[in-house]
Every structure is written in C-alpha cells, then in structure tokens.
Amino acid sequence: MPAQPWGCRSLLLLMMMVCFGVLPGTHATADETRDYILWYRNYDSPAIRALVELALEETPEYGPFRLIRSEELSQGRVLRELAQRQSGLVDIANVATSPDRETFLTPIPIPVDGGLLGFRVCVVLPENLGDFAGIRTLADLKQSGIRIGQGAHWPDTPILESNGIEVVTHSRYEILFGMLRNDRFECFARGVSEVLYDLEVEHDSQLVVEPDLLLAYPMPSFLFVGPEDHETAQRLQLGMERAIYDGRFAEFLKNYYGRAVEILNLRRRQIIALENPFLTGESLNIGRLALENLRRRLDSLSD
Structure with a gap:
C-alpha cells in the first residue's frame, strides 16, 4: 500500500511532512545473521546508530542483523568505498545529500533528523x-x-x-x-x-x-548505501517508513533532537537564510519543506 501523507502532531514530527511510497515485496526470514558495517562516525553517534537499528528492527522479514563499526575513514574515503560496490569496508553511511552522491550511490530519501x-x-x-x-x-x-x-x-x-x-x-x-x-x-x-x-x-x-x-539552508541528510545494494536500501527505507507510521520515528526525533532545539534556543535566534543551488529537484523540495515546517513551528513558539 503506498504511503499516505503523514500528519505531524509535535514540533519535531512537523519536520517530516514528506510523502514516500512503501516498497512492495516480502522476504523469507533468513537463518544467518546479516552484518551491516556502519561508518564509524555514524556508529559513534548515538542518534544515527539508534535510527539505523530502528529501521532494521522494523523489518524482521529480512532476517536477524548485527551492526558493526567501520574503520575510521574520512567522509571522502567512505563515499568512494561505497561507490566501489564490493568494498567490504562499509555498507551504510549517513551524510548530507548532493546530486553527485545521489547519482553514484543509493539514497534512502528520508531526512534522518527531520531537516x-x-x-x-x-x-x-x-x-x-x-x-x-x-x-x-x-x-x-x-x-x-x-x-x-x-x-x-x-x-x-x-x-x-x-x-x-x-x-x-x-x-x-x-x-x-x-x-x-x-x-x-x-x-x-x-x-x-x-x-x-x-x-x-x-x-x-x-x-x-x-x-x-x-x-x-535546505540540506537533507540521508542514509546511503552502495549503488547495487538494493536489498539494504529497500530494508532501510521500508523500516523507516514503518517507523513513521507506528510513531517510533516521531519518538526517535523527540528523544534525540528535542533537547537540542530547547538548549540551543532556536526560537530566539536570528535566522540567516542561504541558498543551496546544489540539490536535485526532489531533495530540494524535501529540504525546503523540512526547513519551512521547522521555521513555522519556531515562529509560533515565539509568539
């Protein structure tokens, strides 16, 4: 069933008013545990690691999993490794999107932090x-x-x-x-x-x-996998979509980013808007929507 527009009921869920289609298909449960190598900077980030684990937990039909910390690779190196298709050093990385990255890698087009x-x-x-x-x-x-x-x-x-x-x-x-x-x-x-x-x-x-x-500025941050790793891409996207529908994604945003919104006092800051001319049309729309939702909500909290 295709995804329906998601009504947002909290500050952080408002950032995720984006509509995506659920990937069809079912998968037999595998007996062997699948290892997923997550870029070390994402693995060391409690929020990103928790989100990847959440997406994998939401898709048990793909089988059991284990998340592994990658070697300490620079961002440029980790993207090159992903693009090599058979690197063996990394399977998943969360980075800001760009047209090049969306061309040479496979993005999961849901902003991991709501924008x-x-x-x-x-x-x-x-x-x-x-x-x-x-x-x-x-x-x-x-x-x-x-x-x-x-x-x-x-x-x-x-x-x-x-x-x-x-x-x-x-x-x-x-x-x-x-x-x-x-x-x-x-x-x-x-x-x-x-x-x-x-x-x-x-x-x-x-x-x-x-x-x-x-x-x-509009700059969505996506999970990325290699260009031919279709199964991992499908599992991550389906898992994140299920988490949106069952409310676990909203809880994730609140738990990991609600504190930052309050401590950094976003509603009282002077916003300097910048243009981002380096996004594809879809990603630009996603990024603008996320920013506008957050700006609108922050404005309402300032009244």
Whole structure:
C-alpha cells in the first residue's frame, strides 16, 4: 500500500511532512545473521546508530542483523568505498545529500533528523564572541570577515562559498576543532542535530556555541548505501517508513533532537537564510519543506 501523507502532531514530527511510497515485496526470514558495517562516525553517534537499528528492527522479514563499526575513514574515503560496490569496508553511511552522491550511490530519501542538519550554529572560542555582535543578515556576515570551518568533502562547503562566505577546510573532521582553537577560522558551523554531541565528545570548556545566529539552508541528510545494494536500501527505507507510521520515528526525533532545539534556543535566534543551488529537484523540495515546517513551528513558539 503506498504511503499516505503523514500528519505531524509535535514540533519535531512537523519536520517530516514528506510523502514516500512503501516498497512492495516480502522476504523469507533468513537463518544467518546479516552484518551491516556502519561508518564509524555514524556508529559513534548515538542518534544515527539508534535510527539505523530502528529501521532494521522494523523489518524482521529480512532476517536477524548485527551492526558493526567501520574503520575510521574520512567522509571522502567512505563515499568512494561505497561507490566501489564490493568494498567490504562499509555498507551504510549517513551524510548530507548532493546530486553527485545521489547519482553514484543509493539514497534512502528520508531526512534522518527531520531537516535539522540544514540549521547550523557556530562553535566558537569565547574570546571571539564579540566578532558576531550586530550580525543580522547575510550581508553583515560577509562584511564581518568571519571565516567558517568545514570539511573539504562536505556539501556545506560549496553552499557557503556560493553565498559569498569565506570557508576554510580540512579533510578530517577531528582536525577542524584544532584549527578552530588555533584561530584558523572563527566559526565551525555544525548542524543543530549534531553540535551538542560534538561538544560532549570534545569536552573542552573553551569551545562554546554562539548564542544568537542560525544559518539555514535546505540540506537533507540521508542514509546511503552502495549503488547495487538494493536489498539494504529497500530494508532501510521500508523500516523507516514503518517507523513513521507506528510513531517510533516521531519518538526517535523527540528523544534525540528535542533537547537540542530547547538548549540551543532556536526560537530566539536570528535566522540567516542561504541558498543551496546544489540539490536535485526532489531533495530540494524535501529540504525546503523540512526547513519551512521547522521555521513555522519556531515562529509560533515565539509568539
């Protein structure tokens, strides 16, 4: 039965007003446990690991499973490994989408965080907070001379650059925090859905979240598998769709991201909207819908 439009009844479920078709077909229960290798950064993220496990649990007809942590591969490397079809190093990765990624890999087109990745806050050094005072618009941000740190292979980098923002990059996520500490840039822009976990892992009181600004652009974050791994793609999509229908996805969003919405005080922040010219038509619609739903809800909470 095809999916019906999903009515959202809470702040975080409002982010997921997207309609998808359920993949048909049944599968005999396998006797052997299937191992799925999840990219290490996703495995180490409690939210993403929980979501992948949820999707797999929702599809018992595909058989028992075991989730395994991949080697510590950079984002660029993990995408190349997935594209090789028979890598053996990784089966599933969650990253922001882009046309290239959707061409060479298989996306599961449901935003894993309801669209929150497209909302970005700045991780900064406390002594640099004054640099952000008075910034209200994109023009203000560009004139301030603030540099934003991002991963060399992340879709955010060309998005920010296309909006006239100076970006400093490195291929390793972990190195970017050291670059921030060494004043190589003033803002490490992180998604609302990931920044609190980042800071817990770094455990550094000299890293703080800038309190007033919120960069916003449509950028859905999907699960991706290899181009020929159709069974894994079907299992993940069917599992996520079932979780939407039975309410477990809404509970997942609330449990893992509700705290971030409140702690980061999104409803009080100045939103600076950026364009993302690097999305396919479908992904752009998904991203815009998620952002508009969240913005509308945040506006209502501010009244």
